[in-house]
Amino acid sequence: MKITIDESRCIAAGNCVLEAMDLFDQRDEDGIVVVLDDSPESAELQAAARKAAAVCPANVIVISE
Template identity: 55%
Template sequence: MKVTVDEDRCVGSGQCVLAADDVFDQRDEDGIVTLLDAGPPDERLADVRHAAALCPAMAITVEK
């Protein structure tokens, strides 16, 4: 799996972190998403896709 984020689109809602905190985090200064793991194991696919679906800015892309 390959995960990418568009920091310019991110609005800092934090839904991705709640869904997959081992893959996503937020910058302290502005809450913008940071990607902790661009290639998480396939066992995390459901959670990562859920995080992408929750993103109000559609800033997360998941390729399988």
């Protein structure tokens, strides 16, 4: 799994952080998402990444298998 984001479309809602705080954070200055682990290996973290992508209101999280 590889996680990428489109920072230019991020609206800083923070849903991804709420779903997967081990994988995502937000920049202090503008709230834009930051990927902490772009290649999670555990099934639990991969499931959390998929859920975070699903709840992102701007659809900026891309999961590649």
